Every structure is written in C-alpha cells, then in structure tokens.
Amino acid sequence: MSRYHIFSPSDAIDYARRHGPGLGTELSAEEVGDGNLNQVFRVVDEESGRSVIVKQALPYIRCVGESWPLTRERARIEAGVLLQHGRCCPEHTVALLHQDAGLSVLLLEDLSAWRLWRQALLEGNAPAGAAARLGHYLARVLYHGSDFGLASTAKRAEVARFSNPELCATTEAVFFDDPYRDHQRNNIAPGLRPLAGQLWRDGALKRRVAALKHRFLCDAQALLHGDLHTGSVFITEDELKVFDAEFGFYGPMGFDLGSAIGNLLLNLCGQPGLNPGEKGRAEQWRRLEEVLTLWRVFHDEFTALATGCADPALAEPSYVEEFLVQVWRDSLGYAGTELIRRTIGIAHVTDLDGIDDAGLRLDCQQNALRLGRELILGAETCADGNALRALLAAYGTAPRADR
C-alpha cells in the first residue's frame, strides 16, 4: 500500500499515467474540484484528447482546512460503493478505473463533458428521461444491496464493511439536528428567521424528525449512495451517471429516494423566482412529473426484481408491497428534511439562493420550508402519487384547466 501524501498536479499526472487506460506521455492536470471535501484533478492526454479524473481524499474538510479533520476512510467507502453499485447498475454508475487505498486516491472516468442534473434543471432544459433513469438506478442498487437481494450472512458482512460513522455523523448533524435548533452552523437569511423559529418550537415536527433520524441511525436496509442530490448526477440527453459516493453506508432506502425527490422539489419551489410566469409554472409541472416518474420506475422495477427474492420469508409478495409503502413514506419524510436543511442549514442550493430578486427569493425559501414541514408531517398519510399531487397543489403545480 502506498504511503499517503497530498497530491500535486504532477503526482496526479504520474498516477494517471501508471493506471489510466490508454493515456500517452503528454499529460496535463487541472484541479477542478468544486466540492467541499476533496481535491479533484482532471488529467488530459493532449494528443488523443483522452482524459480521466484523479480524486483524492484529504485528511480534513477541504473548504474549512486542517482545523476540521475528516477520515480518509471515505475514499475506501467511495471506491467500495462505486464498485458495488457499478456491478448492479453499470449504466448509471461512474466507472472506477483504479484505486489506491494508501493514497486515498480514486481514478475515475471523466464525465466533465456531461452536465450536472442540477444545472440542467436550473437552465430549464433537463432531458425528460433523467428521472426514469435515476429510478432504474435506485431500484437496481437498492434491491441488490438489500436483504431481498443478498443472503443475510453476506449482507450483514457488507453492513460492517460499509460502516461509515464519521461521514454519517456529518449527515445526521446537518439533516436532522441543526435546522431544528438555533445553531451557529446554520445559514439563515434574516427574513427567514421568524419561520425558522416556528420550526424550532414545533413539537409535532420535531417528533417526526426524530423518527426519521432514528431510522437513519438504525435501519440498515440497503447500501445507499448517501448524498444523492441533483449535483451528484451527471447527465446527457439520453444518459445518466451517479458519482460522489463517499457518504455511502447501509441505511434506509427512503433516504436516497428522498434526497433525490427533495432536490427536484427544491427546484420546484425555486421556479417562481428562477422563471417568473408561465415558464416557471411549466417547469414546476415537470418537476412533479419527474418525482412521480422516479418513484413509479423505482417501485415497479423493485417489485419485478423481488419476484426473484430467495429469502423464504421476505419473498411473500404482499410483504414486498407493504415494505414499499413504508419506503414511499420515508422518502417523503426525508425529502422534507432535505427541503428544510437546504434552506436554513449550512449547505444551500442554487435553485433557491441563485434567485436574483430578494423578495421572490424569500417567498420561494419560505415555500420550501413550508413544503418541507408538510412533507414531514404528512408522510405517514400521503398514500400515493395522487395524494402528493394534491399536497403540492398549493405550491403552483395544480394541473390547470387547459392542460
């Protein structure tokens, strides 16, 4: 195992040359990391135009510095998740070409010619098929990483192998703790303070958030991506690949689904500010359809996969459906926590913060907080897509008479 040292651009080039497939001798490297945790080099073969990504975990949080240490174990986790998910769904998982555990380095296929799904949603030209492709990815990776798809001894060993306490603790703090109290890590626009204060005093809401956090802490249903927002997904017109899997662990399926759904709904909430008028309403309508498509494809493909379940008890078909009802409810609840934490927590999204007009921005942020609360409180009674449609009607997505 190599000895750890922080890569310079020329280290990245050396590593890419040794382990990258078909790279020549004239290589250049550029640091392209826009994330908060790692350094990421794009290494290009100037002659052939071929390129790869060299991603290295630093022993601290990059955007903060050495004062906030963070385990390099996350590189091992990320490599393991990408390999595992890549086995189940290679068409939608970024390809891992090589890894070096000692250096905490991953060599990845370069998708920088693709677009981030979040960016396409912001530009109003996201391809219609992306939601279905993500539903397909989730059905395959969550099924095959669960007790439906694995023998229990193998699955229990995987739960231990993907134990990821430090990164999970970060998620727990930013999703379930900070936004529900007045904490210095929060980033709250002054106009949102009154509404945030209401959330902090809302006992019914905090009880549901406790239940969602407890499930996140305990319920090892499947090997999750763990950070599945729309900025963790690269797309083209007819392709989709998920990347950035260092938050992976064994957790509740609804967390991955809810993170994705929550980000579609953040974009929905931002539309009146991003695209005032008719265009924004049409985009909102598309976001709702994407949420329902994502769920439908996930549900139908998971159900189909479960007909091959080898577990004598879990194979009971009526149980599979009962379980998926619970996953739907969890997904809505986790989506609600995503809406809230992205509005008043430490890490925001452009879908809201990128709205130029301060008044419109505040309106959209307030809507996101209200919708988040409604989803968390309504998750247990929001039985299906139609119920979700009705719940979202107040947010501009009701089908108009002329549709």
Add this chain to the structure above:
Amino acid sequence: MSRYHIFSPSDAIDYARRHGPGLGTELSAEEVGDGNLNQVFRVVDEESGRSVIVKQALPYIRCVGESWPLTRERARIEAGVLLQHGRCCPEHTVALLHQDAGLSVLLLEDLSAWRLWRQALLEGNAPAGAAARLGHYLARVLYHGSDFGLASTAKRAEVARFSNPELCATTEAVFFDDPYRDHQRNNIAPGLRPLAGQLWRDGALKRRVAALKHRFLCDAQALLHGDLHTGSVFITEDELKVFDAEFGFYGPMGFDLGSAIGNLLLNLCGQPGLNPGEKGRAEQWRRLEEVLTLWRVFHDEFTALATGCADPALAEPSYVEEFLVQVWRDSLGYAGTELIRRTIGIAHVTDLDGIDDAGLRLDCQQNALRLGRELILGAETCADGNALRALLAAYGTAPRADR
C-alpha cells in the same frame, strides 16, 4: 494469542488455575454443558469450595458434530456482550472473569447453585420479583447500547464490532423461516400437523412474519442478548443474572423483550397440562402479571433514562414514547414467533413437551400455536397491557369473578 485446541478437563483446570481468582491447587473439573453449542466445565477448588465455569466454543455445533461447522467468533461476541452488558447492569449479568480469544474460552462466575428461571416456573415456585429484575436489566442494557445512550459514531462502531452473521442466520432460520413451511428441521407432533399446515397457508400471518424478520435483519436499535429465553436466566429468591450471550448482535429491542415474554407465555400455555385445575390457573395468572410487570418496569426505567439522552433529535420526549409503543408491538410479535417456533420448530421447551398426558399436551401445544398467531397478527393493534389481558382471556387468564 493462544493457539486453539479443544480443552480436556485438565486443560480447563490449568486455565482456571492460571486465571481464576483465589483458586488453590486441588482442582477438579466436570463437564456440565447441557446446551447444544459448546463445552462447559465446572472447575471446583475442593479445599475452599470456590468454583468457576470454563466455557469453550467448539468449531462446530456440539450436539450435531463436526458436520455442522459454526464460527468460534461467537466466543468473542459473547465476551464482548457480557462486558458491555456488565458495565450497564452488573447486578444482572453473569461476571466474565477472563477470556482467551485464541482458545475461544471464557472464564465465568459459577452460578450453578442458583436455579434456571425456566425450572422455577415449571416447579411453580418462581420468585415474584424475577420479572421486574429482568425488566430492569433490559431497560439498562438496551438503553445504553442504543442511539439514545451512545453518540452515533460510537454506536455505529459497535454495530460493526458486534456483527454476528452466522449465529444470526441460525436465529433467522429457526424463528422466521422453518416454522412457516414444511421443513425437515421442524419437529412437529403428528397431532399438530393440521394446525401447522394452516399456518403455512396463512398469507396474512406470513406477511407479518416477513416484517418481523426484516426488522431483525435490518434494525440495529441496540446491543441485544439475542437468546433471552427463561433458560438463559439464573435466579435466586432475590437475585437474577443473565448468561449465554453468544447470539448477541445489534438488533431490534423487541426481539429480546419478545423472547422473554414468549417464554413466559409458553409456560402459561403449558399450565393446563403441567398443573391441571386451580393451581395451573393461578400460575397462568402469575405469568400474565409477570409479562405486564416486565414490560412496565422496562418502559418506565427506559423512559427515565431517556431524560438524560444527549442526542438533540431523539431527546424529544414525545418521540421516546412513540418509539416505545413500537417496541411494545414488536415485542408481542416476536413473542408470537417464539411461541410458534418452540412448538413446531427444531428446539422445543419443557413447558410444553414435558407435559405427561398426551391429550393435554396436544391441547396446550395447539393453544401455543393459536396464541402465537394471534400475537403476531394482533401486535399492531394490541395497544397496551389491558388489550393484552383481553387477548389472553381466551387462554385461561381472565380474572375470575371471585378475584
């Protein structure tokens, strides 16, 4: 670390002499294991009368032989559980005096002068306080091994450390799989076949069993004992200690509670055969009270401990109560699976099989199967002790007019 070899009595004496506190030179050893998995020596200092237990895991299931291998990892798990539970509740956990990981050997305090709780229940002279003591034990060990009592990073590390796939797989097969299908491992009295066949065709029941199994597979709520029947509990008139913790793992709290409750109810179901007439009815009444006491003490002490919970989300008091409602329901469900698996599965109990009269025995066994089914199906709607009292009325425990 010592090299593994199977202990002879003189090996056990050597080991006890080296590591046992205050033992002299004149030691004798007797094999006293009546379990199915291990060999157990009682080593006695003939002069002082002091004694210890030397328990060694064999690399196979003892009662079957070398053809059924079983990981010696279970000795490491058992030592870890006893240490952890002993820290939380030394008064009710058998003391671990020494361990040798290489030899898969544990040196334990000798409780053979005490009685097994099961035996006392069979003899009709179990002390009234035992159920409350077990409730106290469960509140302390389950609270302190859970996300209520541990920081999440520490708890996630514990989940991985106590990963126990092989022994869990045994539990899964004998609790949740075999009794619900016609399997060669089952041990079914000929007169029970019709009723067993009904269970195998009962879709509603199998759906609930799937949910209970799935929770057992996924839901890492606390460090469980994992095999908490009345034969894993030594008692005196005013003491109680739990032993045999090799099935320990991170699982749902209701499984430990349900195993204990299920065994009290197995004894209840056996009473018409064990003690026909008035005495049996009085014993049944006592079992019901013990079940309710065990739960009440567990519930109240867990609730009191949770006032010190340091987790910002889980500390919400209304959530603690909501969570305990789910634990109650799980407990009834798992108790139901214990009743069924001990009646038609591989491992039976004397509370039923020890009934001499064949007709009475069959009646009692049928009652156990029916009650098991009712508990599993009724768990989600059986809201409290009064509801359980009503459910059990049909099994002879209704308060009579003259009480």
